[in-house]
Amino acid sequence: MTLPSAADDLIMGLTHVVDLPSLTAAAGAPLGADDIAALVGEAARFTREQMAPGWQEADRHGAHYANGTVTTPPHYKALMKAWIESGWQGVAAPESIGGQGLPHAVWIAVTELASAADMAFFLGPVLTAGAIDLLLGHGTQDQQDRFLPKLVTGEWNGTMCLTEPQAGSDLAALRTRAEPLGDGRYALHGQKIYITWGEHDTTENILHLVLARLPGAAEGSRGISLFAAPKVLPDGTRNALRCGGIERKMGIHASPTCIMLFEGAEAELVGEPGRGLNAMFAMMNAARLAVGVQGVAAGARALELAEKYAADRTQSGRPIARHADVARMLAEMRATTLAARLLTLEAAAALDRHHLLGDEAGQTRLALLTPIVKAWCTDRGVENASLGIQVHGGMGFVEDAGAAQVLRDVRITPIYEGTNGIQAIDLLVRKVAKDGGAAVRGLLAEVAAADPCLAAAAARLGTATTLMLEAQARDPDAAQGLATAYLDACGWVLGGWMLVRAAAAAPDRAALAGFYLARLLPRAEARCLEIEHGALVPIPSLL
Amino acid sequence: MTLPSAADDLIMGLTHVVDLPSLTAAAGAPLGADDIAALVGEAARFTREQMAPGWQEADRHGAHYANGTVTTPPHYKALMKAWIESGWQGVAAPESIGGQGLPHAVWIAVTELASAADMAFFLGPVLTAGAIDLLLGHGTQDQQDRFLPKLVTGEWNGTMCLTEPQAGSDLAALRTRAEPLGDGRYALHGQKIYITWGEHDTTENILHLVLARLPGAAEGSRGISLFAAPKVLPDGTRNALRCGGIERKMGIHASPTCIMLFEGAEAELVGEPGRGLNAMFAMMNAARLAVGVQGVAAGARALELAEKYAADRTQSGRPIARHADVARMLAEMRATTLAARLLTLEAAAALDRHHLLGDEAGQTRLALLTPIVKAWCTDRGVENASLGIQVHGGMGFVEDAGAAQVLRDVRITPIYEGTNGIQAIDLLVRKVAKDGGAAVRGLLAEVAAADPCLAAAAARLGTATTLMLEAQARDPDAAQGLATAYLDACGWVLGGWMLVRAAAAAPDRAALAGFYLARLLPRAEARCLEIEHGALVPIPSLL
Known part of the structure; x- marks a missing residue:
């Protein structure tokens, strides 16, 4: 049985879970299932052929500084040229400035595939995309005319x-x-x-x-x-x-x-x-989404390496992929990577609903999801990179296998663009407390309607939301000391929601969704319990 | 307020939690509280002064191979000489072969302090200690006479x-x-x-x-x-x-x-x-305990670095240690590191009860605890190393700070000496299923008697034990796919038990124990839920 690739899951998610065809049709620029498959397939081909092969060599060479200049790995010049010629940098930029005017969700798919292929290289293009968004939102017409054409091609970063x-x-x-x-x-x-x-x-x-x-x-x-x-x-x-x-x-x-x-x-x-911070926040929010995607990408690369190794490596007469505990690790990696992937697409689709249809609810949903995507997806990325090493056994610790590099690379993602602790406080204070929990309760109602098992988890998370709001009103420090637990609980519940929707759209993902609900969703319950108990117990060093 | 150092906690644990003074007195070679404090204090001084300072330089230099020879960091020759002269290698070896004849629990304390100071260096002495144990158990008198004197001093490894x-x-x-x-x-x-x-x-x-x-x-x-x-x-x-x-x-x-x-x-x-595997298992069991201790040591080094950074680094007008989410991370690191530390001492004391008093129950307890110590303590080591990076923010990802090295170093510990997946299967098959759960139920009865909150967790773990035994009898593959969840649940419950005992012995640790029971013990419940649900849901790739 061939398992779905990252590109397969991206196509399934864009087409059937966040329903980009309907969204784009409503916006008058329809993007059909075939278009999505062609776009993602082409991005997968480009990143697999051009970027992935040099990934370990880039790591070994590294970047070098001398007298004010920085030298990157030798093959990066040709790779950047190929990237510029590919046209992917401008995929979501308006056609008026040389872009392709496609939904942001397509750019998110490109971001995942490219980050999985060579995260270090792709950080340049990711930040360039943020700069484009920022100038589109805050630059004068003259600034846009001077800067955007070069940024949209990728000739400047x-x-x-x-x-x-x-x-x-x-x-x-x-x-x-x-x-x-x-x-x-x-x-x-x-x-x-x-x-x-x-x-x-x-x-x-x-x-x-x-x-x-x-x-x-x-x-x-x-x-x-x-x-x-x-x-x-x-x-x-x-x-x-x-x-x-x-x-x-x-x-x-x-x-x-x-x-x-x-x-x-x-x-x-x-x-x-x-108003500089305000303008920069636009760039930061896009970057936060992209960093969440980097977490997904690391999980995807770790999974690809681990599945290959586990299929090839035989112990006690069978491939280790057929040993129960290794199969369990691979299933965890696959389930949380798909859940996180679909969550990034859900956030991107909310952005597109706002941009393409002027839907204010899309904006609210995006704002709520952004810190969760940034923190939960990067935490899963680190966890999956570590599981990927574990599947390899001793070889996982040896740099040749690549599994170790995935962990070394992804470990920055819970830190930059606002640490995950900052994201948790952003979620609590600026997204949940600000509207008295209205947006999150609206989301949880959708989650609860999807599945009975999710309904129970959503109900418990609703109780935790009430506790968090009370704590924030009474003692903000105490509340913020629980904010990470709260964000994590949200992530596990929303991840389950995405997989249940994937199973509804694509029945061959149902077993994975069932595995997640049975074995991983309890982590949300542990976090809710932590909030229930923790609201009563101070953090020792803050006494 | 000065927080207890690793040495303070080791002294507290050896003296008051596992009560080495009573154990040694019963064996006719009493080691009093003052002796323990002097021994641990001296080991802390040696490792702090001799080993810790060169730790990052050793990492940067690394080991080099050429034409069959291996060159280690330049300062390692002098360090090995100092190690040999210190006499620590033979601390737990019999006096008849040049050792000091002290309890294994003292060696475990030395192992933690030395591994925290320079894990890469100390792997040599750790394996030498295992070789000594093996030859004592399985070598002929002639072999012991020829090999042990050189191994006990550390002149040979x-x-x-x-x-x-x-x-x-x-x-x-x-x-x-x-x-x-x-x-x-x-x-x-x-x-x-x-x-x-x-x-x-x-x-x-x-x-x-x-x-x-x-x-x-x-x-x-x-x-x-x-x-x-x-x-x-x-x-x-x-x-x-x-x-x-x-x-x-x-x-x-x-x-x-x-x-x-x-x-x-x-x-x-x-x-x-x-009978080679049988003999080697003696060495492997000692090594497994030592690897668990390496997990504790990584948490201790990560905590030391993170607490110092968080005290010195100011943001928004106060040290980041006083920001709630950073304080939460430090409390988690401190709580799980102490819990894991005390669990390693509990296992070592069981070994000593067997060795010094001929107590068979000590042997059974040690066998049960060994896989849990190896896997749960190394998982906590990896987690705490990662939290240590997170406390540092961007500096955590920069090698100068040392936090990244702790994670790079400790990541091998869940792999070597039997992967943590192997430990989980060992626990299930050879420790729990073998006696129908008798030993683990005996342990859980002790845990339940210690605290009402622990009693509830122990009861749930008892139910999970029954489910695991049923699964193992019915479908060993399905059971082994849940074995990691079961081991992890055991670890979280036993960690809570150790902290409750620490709080009883040393009231200034009570706040940390309360934090653990409220906020971290729910992770055991999530694992028990995972077993309850997971027994009904197969792992997708094993379908």
Whole structure:
């Protein structure tokens, strides 16, 4: 029996679970089942042929820094050229600026396949996609005309310059300054850290999107504005910004993580003064969804490697895939990867409903799902990468097999674009408490209607929601100490919902859904119990 | 408030939880509270001063192979010399062969502190300790006289040569041959892989303990005998065995993982022909306990790094240790690390009750606890290493901080010395099903008597035990597909038991025990639910 590939599941999910054909038909630009299959199939072919083969070599070579320049693995120049020629960078960008105008859900599918093939490489294009969204939402027509054509092809890449040494999760503490030059331009002064693909040798230019403060700006987050500063100025000279070094990291070795020094770099304001964080949040939300997808992708790559190894490796007279505990690990990996995959598509479809149909409920649903997708899907990615190692036994710890690299690479995803702890607090405070739990209760009603087993889990999660709202009103610290448990419970319940919908649409996924409901959904119950008990027991070190 | 160090908790656990003073007094060699504090304090000083400082440098340097020789980090020669001079290698060995004759529980404490300080280095001494145990149990007086004095000082190290390319978890498939030379000696022919510290430059000799088949031996595991083959022969010449290469691994870079080639190596039989696996199991059981301790040690190192970082790093006007979700992560790490630590001491004390007092119940308890200690404590080690990274945020992914190394190093522990899946099956088949659940029910009765909350968890686990026994009788594959869930449930319940006992002995640990019972013990309930549901739902890929 051939199990469905990631592409098979993406096609099934886009077509039958989130029903992109109906959604696009309603928007007047119908995308049929055949179109979806062709698009995903082509993305799978491109990533499998062009990106996946060099993945381990890229890790071994890594990125190297010397005298302000960064050298990436030798084959990355040709790969970037192939990526630009493929046209995938602009798949979800408007046709007016050279894109293909397809739904964001299609871009999410491309993101998963490409991240699974070579996560380190694809971090560049992911951030470029965020930069495109940001300029579409907040750039002037003139800025869009100058920047977007190059970003949409991928000839330039975009970066997000947020973090500074003293300002990680707390962006209000940013210090980078923007001095007006009198002609509408600004000079940036400051140091940014953890800048992904901030400097490299694969594109002709880099557009840095930088948070900084104008003179006399307010303290805190309201004093932060957003600026665009290219590496190479229109006259061909180098801007006054440079890479001061790159980090030696656990994984994604081929993705340069840069210290960026802005030494009077020429920049222009994007959006309104003091509204920089607001503009950046648009980019961050898209990036958070993409990071959740990276978690799915790691699970998918781990599963592919583990299933192959388990089929080939024989012990005690049969392939280890037929040993019960190995089969259990493979089933867990397959079930949670599919659940997480479908959850990312559900979030992307909500975004598309908002963008294509102007559906405000889509916007609300997306806002609710984004922190869950980011945190739960990356936690599952780490877990599945670790299970993938375990399936390999001793070979899993040896770098040749690739399983170890999946874990080393994916381990960043629960951290960047807002740690998973930040996501849990975002879910609790800005998504659930803000409307008194209305949006989450609406979602849980849909979940409960799908299946009796899910109805019980949704009811218990409803009780946990009440407890969380009470805790947040009474003692925000206590509530936030339970926020991760709450997000995790939401993730397990929603994952079950996605699999039940998949089983309804594609009966050959029913056994996997049954396995999930029986064996993994109890984890939601443990988290609800944790909230029920934990609301009464303080965290020792906060006493 | 200063939180207890690992050494503080070890002293508390040895003295008040497993009550080593009473146990040793009953054995006529009393070790008082002051003795325990002095021993553990001295081990903590040695490992902190001698081993911990070079830990990251050892990882960066790694082990290197060229032309049959292996070069370890430069400072390892001096460190091995200091280790030998310290006398710690023989702490639990009989005084008659140069040891100190102290309880095994003291060695377990040393193992934790040393593994936390530099796991890669300490793998050598851990295996040497196993070789000592094996020769004490199965060597002739002559063999003991020739080998033990050098092993007990640490001047020689011992290895376990089990795995072959085609024989990983399935040792019955071993092919290495032992040809009689006619004078009581044998010539070994074969290839072994994953041999920890199989070749290196820090001791004058290496004693390999090798599983191989005699001519005409039975197929399967009953045809396997055990042999001892030194790297350097008594006349000073090199034996016909060599290292053929080392693995490039995810972690424990400084511990050489060797391919060993036996090319007619001169060897002697240890124990009876065909009883090699039996003899090796003694070494493996001690090693399994030690690997569980490595999981504890990783959690302890991760916690130490994370607590320091969280105290120093300020965001939004306060140390991140005071942010609720970070405090939650630190509390989880502290609670499960202490629970796991005390569980390793409980197992070691059972071993001591058997060794020192001839208590058969101690032997039964040890056999039951060994797979749980090995698997649950290493799973917690991996989880805590990952939480430790998460507490650091972006810095956690940067190698400089050390948090990433803890995860890279500890990730091998759920794999070697029998994967955690093998442990789960061992627990189910050889420990629980073998006596119809008598030993585990006896243990659960003790657990239930300790605390009402634990009583409820123990009752549910008792039900799960019945289900597992029924499943094992009806459909062993189905049962083994649930074995990991069962072991994990046992671990969470026993961890709670250890913390409740710690809280009774040391009231300042009561808040941590309360946190564990409220927030982490529900994970046992999820696992019991998984068994209740999962007994009815097959694993999809085994359909």
